[in-house]
Amino acid sequence: MSGEAISADLRRFLESKYPLISKEEDEKIVQTLTDLMAIGTDRMQPLKSFFDRVLKFVFRQFGFTEVAIGIKERNEDVWRYEAVFGFKKEVEAELLKTRYDRDDMHSQDRFPNIKTGKLSELNVAEGLPEVETDLYDRPFHWRGKRTTYEDFLPGDFFDFWMLDEKKEIIGWIEVSGPIDRMLPPRTTVRWLELLASVCSEVLRYRSAE
Secondary structure (H helix, E strand, O other), X not given: OXXXXXXXXXXXXXXXXXXOOOOOHHHHHHHHHHHHHHHHOOOOOOHHHHHHHHHHHHHXXXXXXXXXXXXXXXXXXXXXXXXXXOOOHHHHHHHHXXXXXXXXXXXXXXXXXXXXXXXXXXXXXXXXXXXXXHHOOOOOOOOOOOOOOOEOOXXXXXXXXXXXXXXXXXXXXXXXXXXXXXXXXXXXXXXXXXXXXXXXXXXXXXXXX
């Protein structure tokens, strides 16, 4: 099938409207998520390399200085941290040794939280178990009152869940320490939920290896 040649003006317009490298923030995020999916589903790439890219993306794009990824052990009701970023070495070592059981992952008594979306929860410092306080870099000044409800204190953290087809938790992304020390906007929470969904698909794909 033949047709008229594409005019130079039309080509310039379309190429400027849909550039291969977009400067629009949302499009940059979407492109990064697409790239991460490609890397994660490439069995020639180590899973650790994928996780490292996810950690650095969250830090650069959303300004969280502490980022961790946890996964469920295969065929066991044990969840653990697999990759961490932004923590002191001694804290990183403690995180990587930590293990959680099913009650830890689901109990409001053990980890009181506020639902912030279908795939996310905010855990506030006031409800953090004493045993967890050693896993944070900064001194705990959070025992005092919050100045405003917008404050994001040491000990506050978000969890973004990775689920399998049965809605079982197979992993999570954990973020804390925002650079501006404020609660993130809703759009950031939604983007991170989408990122967790991408990671879910990668883990499910890799589990078939």
